[in-house]
Amino acid sequence: MAQPKELLIQANENVSFAVKVAGQGEPVVYLHGAGGLAWDPFLEGLSHHYQVFAPHLPGTGRSSGLENIRDLWDLILCHYDLFDRLGLDAATVIGHSLGGMIGLELAATDQSRIKQLVAICPAGLFKEEEPVPDMFAMLPHELADLMVADSSSPAAEMLRYVPSTTEERIEATIQRMQNLQAAAKFLWPIPDKGLKHRIHRIKAPTLFIWGRQDRFMPVSYADDFCNRIPHAKLALIDQAAHLVTLEQTGQVLTAIQDFLHVTEAHQNMTGGFP
Amino acid sequence: MKFIAFHLMPYRELPADFEVTYPSVWVTPPKKLFDPKKGHRMYHDYLDELEFAVDLGFDAIGVNEHHSNAYGMMPSPNLMGSILSRKVRRSDKTSLIVLGNSLASYNPPIRVAEEMAMLDVLTGGKFIAGFPVGTSMDQNYAYGINPAELRERYYEAHDLIMKTWKSDDILTYNGKYNQFRYINPWPRPAQRPHPPVWIPGGGSVETYDFSIHHNYSFSYLSYFGHKYAKKVMGPFWDRNDELGADRNPYKAGYCQIICLSETDERAQIDYEEHVRYFFNKCLHVDRRVAEAPGYRTVKSLRAGLTSQFDGTQKSASQMLKDGMGWQDLIDHGFIVAGSPATVREIMRESLQDMRVGNVVCLFHIGSMPHWLVQKNMQMFAEEVMPQLRSLFSEWDHSHYWPKGYAEDAKQEAATSG
Numbered sequence: 001m002a003q004p005k006e007l008l009i010q011a012n013e014n015v016s017f018a019v020k021v022a023g024q025g026e027p028v029v030y031l032h033g034a035g036g037l038a039w040d041p042f043l044e045g046l047s048h049h050y051q052v053f054a055p056h057l058p059g060t061g062r063s064s065g066l067e068n069i070r071d072l073w074d075l076i077l078c079h080y081d082l083f084d085r086l087g088l089d090a091a092t093v094i095g096h097s098l099g100g101m102i103g104l105e106l107a108a109t110d111q112s113r114i115k116q117l118v119a120i121c122p123a124g125l126f127k128e129e130e131p132v133p134d135m136f137a138m139l140p141h142e143l144a145d146l147m148v149a150d151s152s153s154p155a156a157e158m159l160r161y162v163p164s165t166t167e168e169r170i171e172a173t174i175q176r177m178q179n180l181q182a183a184a185k186f187l188w189p190i191p192d193k194g195l196k197h198r199i200h201r202i203k204a205p206t207l208f209i210w211g212r213q214d215r216f217m218p219v220s221y222a223d224d225f226c227n228r229i230p231h232a233k234l235a236l237i238d239q240a241a242h243l244v245t246l247e248q249t250g251q252v253l254t255a256i257q258d259f260l261h262v263t264e265a266h267q268n269m270t271g272g273f274p
Numbered sequence: 275m276k277f278i279a280f281h282l283m284p285y286r287e288l289p290a291d292f293e294v295t296y297p298s299v300w301v302t303p304p305k306k307l308f309d310p311k312k313g314h315r316m317y318h319d320y321l322d323e324l325e326f327a328v329d330l331g332f333d334a335i336g337v338n339e340h341h342s343n344a345y346g347m348m349p350s351p352n353l354m355g356s357i358l359s360r361k362v363r364r365s366d367k368t369s370l371i372v373l374g375n376s377l378a379s380y381n382p383p384i385r386v387a388e389e390m391a392m393l394d395v396l397t398g399g400k401f402i403a404g405f406p407v408g409t410s411m412d413q414n415y416a417y418g419i420n421p422a423e424l425r426e427r428y429y430e431a432h433d434l435i436m437k438t439w440k441s442d443d444i445l446t447y448n449g450k451y452n453q454f455r456y457i458n459p460w461p462r463p464a465q466r467p468h469p470p471v472w473i474p475g476g477g478s479v480e481t482y483d484f485s486i487h488h489n490y491s492f493s494y495l496s497y498f499g500h501k502y503a504k505k506v507m508g509p510f511w512d513r514n515d516e517l518g519a520d521r522n523p524y525k526a527g528y529c530q531i532i533c534l535s536e537t538d539e540r541a542q543i544d545y546e547e548h549v550r551y552f553f554n555k556c557l558h559v560d561r562r563v564a565e566a567p568g569y570r571t572v573k574s575l576r577a578g579l580t581s582q583f584d585g586t587q588k589s590a591s592q593m594l595k596d597g598m599g600w601q602d603l604i605d606h607g608f609i610v611a612g613s614p615a616t617v618r619e620i621m622r623e624s625l626q627d628m629r630v631g632n633v634v635c636l637f638h639i640g641s642m643p644h645w646l647v648q649k650n651m652q653m654f655a656e657e658v659m660p661q662l663r664s665l666f667s668e669w670d671h672s673h674y675w676p677k678g679y680a681e682d683a684k685q686e687a688a689t690s691g
Contacts, residue, residue, distance in 0.1 A: 059422075066422065070450065137415065137562040170579045177575060180567030185422035188414070188566070 004039055004047070004054070008062060011081040014074075015065030019086070020054040023047030026260075029083070029091045030054040031099030034123075034135065034183030035147075036175065037061060042245035045253045046094070053086055057098075059182035060175075066182055072193045075186060076105050080113060092260060094118040096245060097217070098183050101195065107206070108198040116263050117202070118256055120209045121217045121242055124199075125224050126192035132217055136184055140176070147242045149213040155246040199228045205263035206232040209255055211240030211247065233259065275625065275665040276524065276675065278371060279327035279651060280336040280634045283320045283354070284345040286641040287312055288555050298560035300411040303344040313347070319644040321354070323637070325361045326648060328368045330655035333675070334402065335362070336371035336634060338474075338495075340409075341416035345556035345640075351375070352389045359396035369676045370397050373474050373493070373634070374404025378424050379417050382452060383431035384459050387438040391463040399464035400678040404493075405432060406474040407481075411559065414566035421568035425480075427451050439468035470674050472527070477506035478574045482513040485525070491674040493527035493634060497557065498590035500624035501607030503528040507628040524671040527632030530621075531639055533611035534653040541611045542600050544646060545639065549609060552640030553594050609639075614657035622662055631666045632674070 004022035011017055020039060028050040030043060037056050046052050058078070059066030069075050079102065083091050092115045095103030100122025107114040126132065135143055144159035145151045163169045186193065206229050210222040219236065226232050235255040240247040285308060289295070296303060324335040337354045340346030348354055351372045362370045370393065375386045394401040407428050413419045419427065430449045437445060438457055445457040463469055472491040475481035485492035494506045507526060514521065533549065535541035570578070582589065593606065603609045610620050625633065637650045 067426075136566055139562060166580075166583045169583055170576060173579055174572060174575060177567050178572065181422055184567050185420060188420045188422075189418040 009085045011078050014068035015078045017055040018062035023051045025050045027051045029093045031095035033097030036179035042249045057182045060179050090115040092116045096120040107204045108201040111203045114204040117204045117206045123191040124195040149241040207259040208234045211244035213241045216242040276333040276632045278334040278336045278634045279332045283347045292555045293558040299344045299558045301342050301415045301563040323647045328361050328365050331367045334369040334371045338373045341412045362397045369400040371402040376408030377431035378427035387435045388459040391461050394463040394469050398679045400676045401469045403469045404472045410565045410569040415563045421566040491525045495529045499607035523631030523666040524674040526630040529634040531609045531636045538612035548640040548642040
């Protein structure tokens, strides 16, 4: 697997992003989930068809400035700043989980900046009658098992991997905690930061992708999201849970390509909005 | 040497199988286990015990704050403090310590400035203000405070409260988390400019520096006793020296479980059951809610992980899990137990060794009945405290302890104007 290059981009005076970049073609911004950003087979596959920009969330990897981001509003604005620095007037955004929530917020806030949106089992809504599990009150192996449909799969093995040397183990644990800390800043204690009041503003063509066996963000949430964005499409993927991009990489890539291809053609014909 | 009679106010009738059947004493202990009739009795026994400590001449009585916790039934220590202030005001020896109000929890934080000023006035200027960051269980899980914001909120609340106390003017404040056009809390504290401040902490460098920089008294409040406390107090004094501060023992305190009886053997008979209740049930905390991501700084996290992963330091909780007998608990310093002579000897040595001038004594442990707590406190006050009293008497404690009004000054304040 080819390693992407990493750019360090000062988005504004408060925040800088480390952005992994690879591939050729139409630019696509990928926003990772609460587990952090790793260059995995899904992103590798995506980079075979698109130019992928994958920023680390501030406070994770080499991205910095989490302490300067006061709230979700700051987080959204610094993403637009990042788009400016990357030369993306309007970007196609693919986001997973927390990254899906950020993508939805971006699309709802400034409609002109998001061209097409793919939200993969995104966070952002919360139902008291069917609460999402508290990922911040779980032991690492419990969280890993919850994320996958098959706990004996290679994806699950990868999640459970513990480095052998003490030093590597310490660094891996610290990295894990930093990823969770950054995620918690925007998801604690309940991942409802008001998206439901803004989501109706989303005009970009939107595709939701969901693992049918997702027990972290159950499929009933997919229905909720789709009901709030009438023009959205939903791709349900079998034999996959929350980490659908790792469990059914090929199917997810195909669904994304089909959607981006069709909506791109449609936008060209209609001059923009669906 | 200063002695504080401190109370956690535990629920002392948890079921025998509590630690097997339920995952945690904190955050998730089922409320159905709380019987208000029993709770009524417990609260009043505990208040009686602290009032008794005033009669016995302890330097202070102390309460603290926990939430969703079956071993610490004081979600609002200020409520208990206000009841106790009625007794403290009549005493010429005993002050009231609230250790404390976890500042980030209070919205607005000037609520703390107001209530603590009330307590200072009620006690007649014999009040110590404790400002802990608070545990992750209390602050993040039970109270929902974002772990990424907890420390910033704490520091901002601290600055706001101190600014409020130090000024007689109406202030404005434009902070990150707090904005006020008018800060003018009534009453102002009895002590000028403010009551002594103590910082309870777990031993992170950030807390050492914060305490030393402000010249507050730092207290290490674990339940693992003097040998673990020494591992924290050693680096505290090193850091204190690095920063060029004086070595006044009254800027340091630690917490100790104490079990006194007529003989060493009798102490085991009297207390073992209750000590076991404490370590087995009261410290039964679910790892899932022990620490939210971001609660500790990366620096503190790295230090903790290093000793955990390379096996250089066995944690106290791991030692407990591995099983400790009565004598192990004594040998490792978790408890100081035995006859007055035994307790005197261990405490004299450890207090001198650690150089702490304030000891936060836990006389009520776990499931202890009222009569046994009274016996414990009385024996300590009569047979241990007097002999240890002169430790560190060459040092001036007055910056870290309340001065209090004399009775006539109180009278004058009440009748003048």
